[in-house]
Structures are given as structure tokens and as C-alpha cells.
Amino acid sequence: MAVYTQVSAEALGTFLARYDQGVLVSAKGIAEGVQNSNYLVETTADRFILTLYEEWTSTDDLPFFLAMLDHLAAAGNPVPRALPDRDGLAIQQLAGRSACLIEFLTGVSVSHPTPAQARAAGAAMGQLHAGLADFAPTRANPLGADTWRPLLERCGAGIDTIAPGLFARIEAALARVLAQWPRDLPVAAIHTDLFPDNVLMLGDRVTGVIDFYFACTDIRAYDLAVMHSAWAFDATGERYDPAIGAALIAGYESRFALSEAERAALPILAQGACLRFLLTRAWDWVNTPADALVTRKDPLAYWRRLEAYLKDDLFA
Incomplete structure (x- = not known):
């Protein structure tokens, strides 16, 4: 995860208005990783991950990734699905990039695993x-x-x-x-x-x-x-x-x-x-x-x- 593309609060608020997921409270860029731009988004309803897909990720590949996540989730694996908007669309456009609003999963990543x-x-x-x-x-x-x-x-x-x-x-x-x-x-x-x-x-x-x-x-x-x-x-x-x-x-x-x-x-x-x-x-x-x-x-x-x-x- 990383932040290459900056998203204004106004643009993010308009983006979230397509969903039934509450109103924007805060958004913070996530610096780890090197591939896409990611934000931790908090609304009045819940927490989410907003991902904007940079040049390493072809938009043609997004259906494969999302289908894989849906398939794994249906089999009981703890993976984050992309959420559809009111029209049933999971892949959106934001700040000139393809973007998805993704489920937030609890837990932490361990630095020194046992x-x-x-x-x-x-x-x-x-x-x-x-x-x-x-x-x-x-x-x-x-x-x-x-x-x-x-x-x-x-x-x-x-x-x-x-x-x-x-x-x-x-x-x-x-x-x-x-x-x-x-x-x-x-x-x-x-x-x-x-x-x-x-x-x-x-x-x-x-x-x-x-x-x-x-x-x-x-x-x-x-x-x-x-x-x-x-x-x-x-x-x-x-x-x-x-x-x-x-x-x-x-x-x-x-x-x-x-x-x-x-x-x-x-x-x-x-x-x-x-x-x-x-x-x-x-x-x-x-x-x-x-x-x-x-x-x-x-x-x-x-x-x-x-x-x-x-x-x-x-x-x-």
C-alpha cells in the first residue's frame, strides 16, 4: 500500500455519496507498500479501505481480483471484498483512477511472528x-x-x-x-x-x-x-x-x-x-x-x- 494519488475531502465525500455507508468523518493515507494508493476511511457507519489503482495495476485485471476475493469469501476465507455502490458497481472512478471501497478487517500485522x-x-x-x-x-x-x-x-x-x-x-x-x-x-x-x-x-x-x-x-x-x-x-x-x-x-x-x-x-x-x-x-x-x-x-x-x-x- 502507498499514496501516489492525492484525494481531497470534497472529492471523497462525493465518492462516498454513491454508497449507503455513511458520511465521511476522516481519511488517512497509508504509506506501506509500493503498488497502489490507499486510504483508511472512517464514516459515520464504519471503517473502510479506499484503494486507487495506479499504473502497476491494469484496470483490465480488476474483475479477476474481485472475483477471486468474492470466491474466497464465499468459501469462508477472511478476505476483504470490494463493496458495490447503490447501482451494484464495485469499480468506480476517483481522482482520475479506478477505485474501490473495500471492507475493513480487524487485526494487526505482526513484525516478529512466533x-x-x-x-x-x-x-x-x-x-x-x-x-x-x-x-x-x-x-x-x-x-x-x-x-x-x-x-x-x-x-x-x-x-x-x-x-x-x-x-x-x-x-x-x-x-x-x-x-x-x-x-x-x-x-x-x-x-x-x-x-x-x-x-x-x-x-x-x-x-x-x-x-x-x-x-x-x-x-x-x-x-x-x-x-x-x-x-x-x-x-x-x-x-x-x-x-x-x-x-x-x-x-x-x-x-x-x-x-x-x-x-x-x-x-x-x-x-x-x-x-x-x-x-x-x-x-x-x-x-x-x-x-x-x-x-x-x-x-x-x-x-x-x-x-x-x-x-x-x-x-x-
Whole structure:
């Protein structure tokens, strides 16, 4: 989440008048994340999240995202649905952007998860995958393995401003990973971005899974590998917690079983996950406008994770 597009109180009040959701009381921009503009909106009726979709999110993809959320909610998953206005429309226009008013879910994102919280989060992903087993719509992954080399080339020498020689090191790692990338594992609709800040919790209980705007159709086990890389390391990527890693896998398999082939592929899938986030963070680091209300994330935290996965089998 982030704020690139500013919305005036007057414009937001007019927007809310399309709904039966009360009158505007307050709105506050949310700085976390890098993709869309988000506001926490409070009305006389309730709290909501207002999302304005920036250039990373094609409006053509919004029906896929919203259908996925509706499908998961109908299966009992704690996900936020986009609310329709009085005319039944969920996708609106505001400040020159497509926009949705989204349910607010209670809970907080944990910065330092315990094994019990990691197990619950892994189970939530397993439940998501079970709920999506009969979800028919598809969307190609715009940040899938085939896009990583072109993204590295677009970043170019700018990557070396992050760390000297980083471009060459990434290029070598990318060649190794792509040569081993699995092409015969089950594919399905997946989240692809289930970081701790996209899971809401009360104690050890998951109360919400949010931010589905990278969701797509790709290798299902890749989703778990992304989550492992995000949860099982500290924020700097310097310290791996094996108890967290094991709890995530155990929680996931309590709701959705891994095949032998999927389990065997987790190390290379995790290396790919590290490259994906290293590259997109590097791109954002070099290209984020200086005046954007957004927290840039350290690309090197994912280089350190990648080195850890290359050194040891962290799924053994």
C-alpha cells in the first residue's frame, strides 16, 4: 500500500455519496507498500479501505481480483471484498483512477511472528489454496520467471548504485535459477505476495488476508516459497529462523498437502522468489518518485535471503 494519488475531502465525500455507508468523518493515507494508493476511511457507519489503482495495476485485471476475493469469501476465507455502490458497481472512478471501497478487517500485522503465528498464517494460505481449487478464471503472472531477466536488463547499471557489482551477481544467480526452474508442477490461482504485512492477526488467530493485487495463475507451491522467504527471515534478511520456516510448512500442510515433487522444488522456488523481490525492489529503489508517500524496501535484504537458500536447503 502507498499514496501516489492525492484525494481531497470534497472529492471523497462525493465518492462516498454513491454508497449507503455513511458520511465521511476522516481519511488517512497509508504509506506501506509500493503498488497502489490507499486510504483508511472512517464514516459515520464504519471503517473502510479506499484503494486507487495506479499504473502497476491494469484496470483490465480488476474483475479477476474481485472475483477471486468474492470466491474466497464465499468459501469462508477472511478476505476483504470490494463493496458495490447503490447501482451494484464495485469499480468506480476517483481522482482520475479506478477505485474501490473495500471492507475493513480487524487485526494487526505482526513484525516478529512466533512459530504459533507462522503456523496459523501457513494454514491460512493452505485454506486459500483449497478454496481456489475450483476457481476458473486465470491471469498470467506479470512478474513470473520469464520476466526476471528483462526486468534486470531494464534496471541496468542503476542496480550497481545499490551495491557495487550487484548487477553481475544477480545475473549469475538468475542464470542458475532459470536453468533449474520447474515447468511441470501444478498451477492455480495464487496470492504471490503473502508477506506478514498482508496477514492480519489477533493473537495467534488470522483475521484477514489482504492485498491480492499481485494474484495470478502460476505454480501453486511458488506461493508457499514466497511466503517462506518473507516470514522466516528477519527484515534485513540476515537471520533465518528455522522454527518459523517449519511452522509455516506444517500449517500449510494441515490444510493443503504438498506433493513430493512440490516439496522437492521448494528450494529452487524460494530462490526464484528472492530474485523476483530483489529485482522489483531494486526497480522501485531506483525509480520511486522522491515526493511519493511510500516506504522504499531494501533490495539487499532479498539478496541475503537468496544467498542463504543457495548455501543450505532450508526446507530439509
